[in-house]
Structures are given as structure tokens and as C-alpha cells.
Amino acid sequence: MRLQLPDGTTCDMSGEPTTVTTLLTGCNINPLEVIVTRNGRLIPEDATISGSDDIRVYLVAHGG
Amino acid sequence: MDTATGKRDCIPSCDSCDEPAVYFNPGLQRHLCERHLCLDVEHRVIESVTSHGMVHDGDLVAVGLSGGKDSSVLLSILCCIVPERWDAEIVAITVDEGIAGYREETIQSAVSLTQQLGIQHHIVTFQSLFGKTLDSLLGSYPLRACTACGILRKKAFSDAAREIAATSIATGHNLDDAAQSVLMNYLRGDFERLLRDSSSMEDRGFIRRIKPLHEVNEKEITLYSMINGITGHLPECPYATTAFRAEVRTLQAAIEYQHPGASHRIIQGQESLSEQAKKTVRPCGAVRYCATCGDPCSGPVCQACGLLAGLKK
Ligand SMILES: [Zn+2]
Ligand SMILES: [Zn+2]
Numbered sequence: 001m002r003l004q005l006p007d008g009t010t011c012d013m014s015g016e017p018t019t020v021t022t023l024l025t026g027c028n029i030n031p032l033e034v035i036v037t038r039n040g041r042l043i044p045e046d047a048t049i050s051g052s053d054d055i056r057v058y059l060v061a062h063g064g
Numbered sequence: 065m066d067t068a069t070g071k072r073d074c075i076p077s078c079d080s081c082d083e084p085a086v087y088f089n090p091g092l093q094r095h096l097c098e099r100h101l102c103l104d105v106e107h108r109v110i111e112s113v114t115s116h117g118m119v120h121d122g123d124l125v126a127v128g129l130s131g132g133k134d135s136s137v138l139l140s141i142l143c144c145i146v147p148e149r150w151d152a153e154i155v156a157i158t159v160d161e162g163i164a165g166y167r168e169e170t171i172q173s174a175v176s177l178t179q180q181l182g183i184q185h186h187i188v189t190f191q192s193l194f195g196k197t198l199d200s201l202l203g204s205y206p207l208r209a210c211t212a213c214g215i216l217r218k219k220a221f222s223d224a225a226r227e228i229a230a231t232s233i234a235t236g237h238n239l240d241d242a243a244q245s246v247l248m249n250y251l252r253g254d255f256e257r258l259l260r261d262s263s264s265m266e267d268r269g270f271i272r273r274i275k276p277l278h279e280v281n282e283k284e285i286t287l288y289s290m291i292n293g294i295t296g297h298l299p300e301c302p303y304a305t306t307a308f309r310a311e312v313r314t315l316q317a318a319i320e321y322q323h324p325g326a327s328h329r330i331i332q333g334q335e336s337l338s339e340q341a342k343k344t345v346r347p348c349g350a351v352r353y354c355a356t357c358g359d360p361c362s363g364p365v366c367q368a369c370g371l372l373a374g375l376k377k
Contacts, residue, residue: 030317030321032283032317035286035287035290041086042087042098042287042291043084043086044075044076047075047076047085050074061297061298062282062300
């Protein structure tokens, strides 16, 4: 799996199935403060991700 | 195995249809797909507007449109739900505070949204109202940026709304904003502000302020905006990181995550406190008018004029 964090950093991870929540809390990210896409599509935080998924995490923009 | 099907299985389905969910609401333990999330958000806005009597026939609603996601989503939803239900008109007002490197892009986004929705758009600037941009007014006081900007922006909106004879000002304040404001007032020990009842302001000559997004959280608004392509990626205000609110936001998000529904309860608590206080606290004195600008206020000059006098020294 390839993971891209809000600050733009990326890391390659094993393809072992895991949930978005586990992934985020492992990175010290509160799931309420981000939006996650898998292969370009929005997914909920309890979705299971695995294999060669391209996961991107975006910060919920504040204000306005 | 068909990979497409395999992928689908890892995504919970919407509770209202068979489509894959894009959002999980931990408080209600509910999954929603794109379409049902949007319908749910719109439904809650309609519910808020109706149950709080926010819009009436004959109203001219001025939407405070910063160009950011909250106010852009607010404007889009109001343009879709109001004309079907009320004989009311919607216009947008944008205040250009003059924040270099940030406002250009968000104002452009506001302009294209109003063009797309086909509504009237008034843009007022700090420069023309107060003689200076926010950047130059602040000078060496960046720590007070958000407080100063908030007070001046409120005055700019009121003046612009009065100019066009608007009957109310709609702002994009969301559920998280409201919970954060309550926490901030507690942490500052500012009980006057904590207990302030905004409806009493109306009686004192202020234009009515409505917050139709007050039951919708920031994540839902962001998703609504992304799904409907309302705003693209926009820069954040450069002053935002200096704000006390940023610290409180992290705290509030952590509490909400550990205890779903906590933000709602924080707001409800404040509302009943303010209800109780109305019975015991002495009513605020007679309406006074600002010696400088004539706005209704509680002291000899209004907050905005007091602040401007201080900043211009
Ligand atoms: Zn659905
Ligand atoms: Zn004044």
C-alpha cells in the first residue's frame, strides 16, 4: 500500500489488510480531522484497505 | 476473484441504499453514501432553518461569503432550499480584509460561485471601509489578528448588509465552531460572552444573524463541498495558526472522537446555562449608540471603533 499524509509525505506499507482508523491513529491523526480516499474515491474510516491500494489523507480545511 | 467486487466488500454499504459508504457517523453509528450524505446535510439545514424560524417570506438574506468551504456550502444549500420554500431573496456579501497571499484565491472562488449560482454579489474591503488592509492595520500585533479581524469583519458585514437593506445575515458557522467557542469562553473565564443571548442583540438594533449550518460538522461540510465540487483546495488563513482557536480545535476534536456527541452536549449545556442566566442576571442596560459610527453598542463607542482607534495610534 502507498500512503500519502496531509503534509505530502508518502510511505510504502505492507499490503496486510487494516482499517483506515488503525492506520490513522497509528500516525497520530484524529480521523475526524481528515478525509481519506482510496484510489481516488472517498472512503469511510472503518473501511478495510489492503494490497496495492493508493491511500491519501487530506486535512479537513478550517474556516470560512 | 473479481477485484472490483473484492474491493467493494471492504467498504461498508450506505444504510439507506446499496452504494458504498463515504462517511461514517460514529455518534449515530450510521454509514452514508455520497448521495445520502448530501441529502442528510441538506435535510438538517432545512430542519434548522424551519425550526428556528431563520427565514421568512419577504426576507433579503445576506450570506457572508468568505469563499472558504463553510460559507460556500452554506450559500449553495440556501440557494437550493430557500426559493422552493419561501418568498425570500438571497445575496452574497464578501469582505476582503486584505490578507496578502490568501485572500486573492478565496475571493476568486467566491466570485465564480456566485456567478455559477446567478446571485448578486457585493464585495467590500477593509481598505475602503477602514482606510487600511488588515495586514497594515495589524502592524506589529499579529497575536491579536483573529480577534481584531473578527470584530472588524462583523462591522463590515453589518454595514454592507444595512446598505442593501438585508433583513438577516447568514454565516457559515458549523457545529464544531460553536462547540469551540463555548470551550474558549470557559477557558478564558469570559462568562459574559458565554451567557450572552444573541436574540437580545436583535432587539437592540442589530441585523438578525442566522447560522443554518449549526447542526453540521466540519467533516460533513468538507465532504459535501468535495462531492458537489463547490470549492477546490484553498489556502488557509496565514493568521490562523496564531489563534487560540487552533489549540482548542485539536482539544475539541479529540474529545469528540473519544466521546461521540460531546460537541452537541457542550452546546446544549451552554444554551441551558444562558436560559437560566436570563432569569437571574440583570438585563443589559438601555441601548447606547457609538459616538463614532452610530451603531448600537454597550459602551460609549462600539468594539470596532474602539479597536480601530487603538490600532491607528
Ligand atoms: Zn445511500
Ligand atoms: Zn462604532
